[in-house]
Structures are given as structure tokens and as C-alpha cells.
Amino acid sequence: MSAIEPFAVFDCSLARLPIGRSCSNLRELLEAIRTVPDMVIEHHMTRCVLADYFDLNEFPNELAHWCWNMLGDHMLAEQLGLIDPYQHDSINSLRAELINAIEEHIWGIDRVPSCPPGLELHLVGSRLVAYDTGERITTPTALAEALPLLSLRSYFYHVHNARRRTAGSSDDFSNWLESYGADASLVARLRKIDAHFLNLSQVRDQIIEAFRDYLPAPQLILKATA
């Protein structure tokens, strides 16, 4: 067990970078998706979850949110809401799916919807600044105890951003538990959490709940020490 590195708690913060450009109708959105830097696509499709406390349980990205609420285009909003950015291994691939969905939708409608003045989509990119909090966790039990104290930003880093960093579908918590030798069913349960369709509070609650369900029987977690 001594070879297992402790879990290093990270926090993060976003530098938001507006590009001084906005969209007021679907054609402008399509043109923007084709031409904006990658960081803009990434921000509106994934990182926006950091800015939103609760709305994303309806739509997991800002493009769908804007189409539903500001354009009143519910059909496209539903389509965009279903696009999972973590199923794409590159922003270009994600961009292509977005372009295809919007192009197809515009093709089939008579009138391109516009938003009222003042409710435009202002395009923003972002850079993630992650930093080591210095906190180290050495056992799954200690991790379970620490979870309620982590910031929502830490959950973003260890769950959402982990999926980008590891080019896989797993989060830092389950990866560490796996390397620790914890029970495979806890690891599997954590990996089953559909973080993309939850806001960060819900992600936190589900992760805490998963640990809580296993804590009464710590021997299940600490299989390696059993």
C-alpha cells in the first residue's frame, strides 16, 4: 500500500475571455461555430458548468440554453442538449457535430429565429488555471470525509477536466481508488455517474452518496487490506 501516491486535491479557476463577438440568430451562431477558437467551443459546451449553479440540469451547455431561452428554438435546443462533448476526442470533432446539427436544422426551417435585442449570445473562451491545494488524502475513508469540503471547482477539475486530461471516461477519484485497490463496484459506481447531465452540486452529492453507501462496510473499499 505504501507505493500508492496519496490523492492530491486540486482546485481550479477559469479566466474568461470574451472575444468581443456575439450572435443574435441561428445563422450567426452557425458562422461562429465554424470560425471561433477552440477555447470558445470548449467554454460554451463544457466549462460553462462552472458558471452555472443550477440551470444545467435542464441543458448541459450554453448553446442549447441560449437556443431554448433566447431564440425560442426548442427543437434545436433539444438536439444540442443531447450532444455530449466528452464523447469527442477533439474540439474539432465536437465542432463538426455542432455544425452538422445546426446546418441540418436551418435547412429544414422557413424562418431563421432571432433573439430580442439585449439577449444575444456573447462568445467567450476560457483558460483553466489549476493549482495544487497542498491537501493530500491517503485512504478512501479520508477521501470520503474530505469530499463535502471540496469546492465545486475541485469537482470540475477532478471529474470533468479529468475526462479531458486522461482522454478517457474516468474521473480522478475513481482512478485513484482503482490504483488503491478499492472495491471495483465503488469504482464502477463512480464511473457510472453521468456528470455531463448534472450540475456540479449534483455531481458532488452523487459522489458523496456513492461513498456513503460503501462507508458502513469499509472492508469492501479496502479490499487490498482485507
Added chain:
Amino acid sequence: MQLLDRYEEVVGHHEVERLRRLASRLAGRRIVHVNSTRVGGGVAEILGWMVPLMQELGLDVHWEVISGPADFYRVTKAIHNGLQGLPVALKPSDFDLHYEVNKQNAAKLNLAGDVVVVHDPQPIFLPAFTPQGQVQRWIWRCHVDASRPNRVVWKHLAGAITRYQATIFSMAAFARPLPCPIFMIPPSIDPLSDKNGPIPEAERLETLNRFGIDPERPLLLQVSRFDHFKDPLGVIAAYRMVKPYYPELQLVLVGGPADDDPEGAEVLREVIEHAGEDKDLKILMLPPDSHRAINALQRSAIIVLQKSLKEGFGLTVTEALWKGKPVIGGACGGITLQVHDYHTGFLVHSPAGAAYRIRYLLRYSDKRERMGRTGFEFVREHFLLIRHLRDYFTTLLCLDHPGEADLVA
């Protein structure tokens, strides 16, 4: 006890610790803030708490203030208005005065620093007159909506902006394409200030009593200057649509004196005329430092309105949410970032829409309370000064590592 320790009660020990941890990456960094006044106005208010907190966090921060003749402030006031798109009449000599005063200040201010943050347009030309090498990076922090500026004013300022390495705006909607990176840092509130901190119940009741407001009956409140864009007449119309169903309802519109603002005085006259003899509808004119009275009124309201037709960020909305009040707000500007239907209140598009949502919220006390709790948490997470500091530090770290890539600090 350090200044930051006080905020642990609000955001928790861990949150403050993490801010300290992030700030440690910038320890010793020499930061200079420059603006045009040490007292009065939103920028001075922000720097009043930001400078000591940044110092406590280990950065070498100081605050410089430019000075100039009275005519300079007339010119910069016009430039400030022009930046926000208002029509202004400025002569070439006015622009010359702007340059000249900046030149004089560059010679006398202590600007040596790793980063100099220049607030708003008054000191914007300082980089042009500061010796090369004295400042590593210049940041222009624009606090107003510059998305549709007056053309002449923008042409005057655009020449200065090319000397900056970055700009900061409060909202994405306030920015326009620029040759350097644009960062977005929304404003914030100080949860321990007179305006937003807890107040004794006796003081709250005394405030209501002083203004003739019945503490036992529901109170609707809008706090904002008397301006057509804040739609005070729309608020009165909405109140009147609800009043027959809830005769016990009271409405208070709070604003500041409008003696120096001819348009404001005219709107106020209209509002008073419109209010008529209704004893449950009060128009309060409070001095600019009435923070505790406004705090008491916001805490006493059952619903807070901000039925603007055009809005900047809308910090009065933030203040109300922080006090656990659902907000009915006009669907514009920063209100749309804070008011989310069924979560923290309702966005509305007309007096009828406001009336409908007032009736809805009066009817469902459980929803009111739930929205109040959500709003409070929303502000705690996103719009307190701790987040504001974190955003500044994040910006500074990004400037140390230019480009688009993420970074581990």
C-alpha cells in the same frame, strides 16, 4: 485577526485557504492600481477593500490616484459618458487636456510595478508617458458598458489601448473586439459591508418605522435611481395590477437625490405624479451613504423588483439575492445572469409579466423561500469579493503564460 479571517464565517475556512494558496503563486508581485478618485464611486469602493486584501495575501500592492484641474474632470466625465454611448461634445483641446494631465501624472506617480491596473478612461494614457521598462504589464480595467461607444470618443481611446497587454470588462456584453486579450471579471458584493452585512432586528424595524412602512404587511421593493431605463412606472403599474388581489400589499421605490440630473428629476416628478395619493406606495429619496437603511429595506421585502429595460450588471439584484429574496427582473443585461426562472426569481418583459410573477410568488410562500435560499447560495458561489479576488489572480497568472493553453500554477 486578519481581514480575510472575517470572511471565513461567510464562505468557509477552506474557501479562504484556497484563495491564500492561489495568491501564494503571486507572492511579492508588485501591483499598482490607478484610478481618478480615492473616495466616492464604485471603483474607489472596490479598491477600498481590494488593495488591503491583496496586500494581506502577500502581493505588494499600492493604489495611486491621478489628479488634475477641474476642467480635466469635466472632460473625463464626458469621455466616460461617450464610452457608454451617450452623445458628447468634445473639442480637440479637450482631448489635448486629457493627454497633458496623463503626462503630468505619469511623471509624478509611483508606477514602477510588475503590473499596473488602470481603471476606466481617466488615466488611460499613462502607458504612453511612462518610461519603457518601468512597468512590465499594463492592464486596462473598464468598469462600464463600452460595447457601443461614441465614435469620436472611441477613436480617442483606441490609440491608448494598443499599449496595454490586456483589458478587463465586467461582462462579455460590455466588450468589443480589441487587439489585446479581453478578460471578464464580473463585479461582486462585500457580504460584511453596511449594505450587505447582517443587521439587528431592532434596527430593521426602526428603519421601517422611520419610513412609515408596516412591518406586518408584504412589501415590494425596487432600489435604483429614477431613470426611464429602470422603469419605475412599470413597477407601479405592476403593483396596481396586483393590489386588488392583495390589498395589504405595499410598494417602496428607493432612489437617490436627482438634483444634479435634470433627466432624473423629470422622471422622479413623473413617478411622484403617477404614485398619486396611495399611502401604501412610497417614494424614498435617500442620501448616497444610506447603506444600512437600504440593507434594512431589502431584508424587509417579500419580493425585490429590478424591472429594468436596460441594465449594466445590476448589483442591486445581487444584493437582494444575497438577502434571500426572490427577484423579479427585466430580461436585460446582467439581470439575465442572476435571475433564473423558478430558481432565483423570474425574468419579465412587461408590467403585466411582473404583476403575474408577483401574484405567483405571493401565492406560493414555499417557492419564495426556496428561491431565496437558492439565490443566497448562488451569490455566495459566484458574486462575493472572494471570487472577485480569485478572478484577478487567475488573470495575472494567465498573463504570465500568454496563449490559449490551460495551466497548472
